[in-house]
Amino acid sequence: MYLQIREIVLWPRNPNFEPRRLQFQLGEVNVISGASRTGKSAVIPIIDYCLGAGTCSIPVKTIRKYCEWFGIVVATAQGDKLLARREPGAQRSTDDMYLLEAERITDIPHRIAKNINADAVKRLLDELAGLSKLDFSGGGESMGFDGRPSFRDLAAFTFQPQNVVANPDVLFFKANTYEHREKLRKIFPYVLGAVTPTLMAKQFELGRARQELRRKERELKDAQEVSARWLADLRAKFSEAQELGLAAKPEQELSRGQMIERLEEVVARTDLTLSVSTSTISDALRELSGLEVEEREVSRELTTLRHRLSEMNRMRVGVDQYQDALALQQGRLQLSNWLVSHTDDEADCPMCGSHTDSAKRKLAVLSERLREVEAEAGVDKEVPAAFDRELQRVTEEVGQATERLRSVQIRKRALSGRSDEARQRQFAAQRAERFVGNLESALDLHRRLGSDSELVNEVVRLKELVRQLEAELREQDVEARKRRALHAISNNAGRLLPHLDVESPNDPISLEINDLTIKVRGPERDDYLSEIGSGSNWLSYHLAVLLALHQFFLSQRRGPVPAFLVLDQPSQVYFPKRIVARPEDEEDEEAEEPQLRDEDVDAVRQAFEVMGRVALDTKGGLQLIVLDHASRDVWGDIDGVVGLPEWRNGVKLVPMAWLDDA
Known part of the structure; x- marks a missing residue:
């Protein structure tokens, strides 16, 4: 899915100021470098919030205090779209949103007001991603983990916040919560192309056919039980017909078919006369x-x-x-x-x-x-x-x-x-009339349950339909497609790892979508990511697998995952930790940043080189946004990598003038 971030826009509460615009290059690695407490880590929550997140995770105090609206301009196959959302105040989120669409958005409105809600924006994004409107249970109304895939589920592949980018236990955004982890497991075959919208439509058709088959089989069973009881009572009915003078006594015992034939003649007769009148x-x-x-x-x-x-x-x-x-x-x-x-x-x-x-x-x-x-x-x-x-x-x-x-x-x-005799004769005449009416209904039921019955034919047809759909949706076929997709991703990651700071770059890896982690296949044993030490290993595996996933998504004809990836502080594993915070650092937001060693500089530069090469190889198909402490001295002059003005010396996400005016 072609969707990249063209710019981030902040609207101040003070109308005297112009909106803050943070512009990015499409199809390249965009680096925002700066000091601590300048707002870099707010970029991911802002983008996520404007894309319909359920809660607002944008940091409070300065950013939310001085900003009234947050917005992003996204470039899509249908043109540019400005998606803005109001700061929620004391609420967890707000549905107030603003949407502007154009072939190319260059001018940003000075002030905006709500013209759409968050649910409508999420539906718009679902349509842009081409997501199926069917759920994973084969129906159309299921909720929870079996609910239909949504654009919000795809955020797992587009964000690597600071607490995830080098996490040995969590590989994907928000996968540390049970709800998101289970939904991610459910949608993984879909985003890998193993389960396509066409297959989901067939799954829906199969579920509906199975439900209809069960209903028809119950109807047939009930009707056959009724028919069996009627046939068991057939001889008694024939004897009753003889007693009422409606059928002659046979010279020999009749078969079931002969009794049915005689009774059908009784129903077909039009010359029945009553032996007694009123x-x-x-x-x-x-x-x-x-x-x-x-x-x-x-x-x-x-x-x-x-x-x-x-x-x-x-x-x-x-x-x-x-x-x-x-x-x-x-x-x-x-x-x-x-x-x-x-x-x-x-x-x-x-x-x-x-x-x-x-x-x-x-x-x-x-x-x-x-x-x-x-x-x-x-x-x-x-x-x-x-x-x-x-x-x-x-x-x-x-x-x-x-x-x-x-x-x-x-x-x-x-x-x-x-007058008892007369009453008995009159009752017998009425009884004969009721008997003929009931007999006609029973014979009609038997005819409907014959070998050419519509109900029997419908059951046979539904069984054949279910058999055909099950053959098309055999589990081994889906599993085979899933294995091929994971093998391609592993190969993509394997080609990137030798260029990263990883301990065993030549050991093959595999993405375990059931466990949502990485497995490294060594010569003696297989190890999960959480069993491997060193932050540099964790960062390298994260980066290799996320880039490999996006390479695979772009290789699909109509992949649903947005073509951008935002990483926050990937170089954090190389920065030395401050053992004790200095009081003067707390007062001075421009405190000196910790310095990288030469070998650490080389490792961080390797990571940026890999990102730049992947972005160039996609020919504009993939955009990366990196938020980092590392200065231009580390990642400068790398093909495919561009830098925004560094956020140092008073340059921050929220302009200082907005704060000074307060």
């Missing part, structure tokens, strides 16, 4: 219908009378309960009269003989309440005689209605007994 039983049916109407009316009347009788009985019970309650209160209040009778003028309390107005008042209240209860009880509360007469009348009507209902039911049973 006219022969019309009188009995009319009388029975009249009795049913009378039964419903009497039942409704009886229900009404029973309800009224129940309410009247409830009223009588309520009156009796009320009288009982009054008698209970009267009995309890009789004590007040007894107490009053035992009081005299000398003492108010009949118990202790003391004088108290309170006791006298209480006795007066109780006596008054007793008189009220006695007066209430003295009133005639008896139920009037009219109520008793009405209760007696309703009781009699309930009895009469019950007798009428019983009489109607007796007449119905008698009529049903007399």
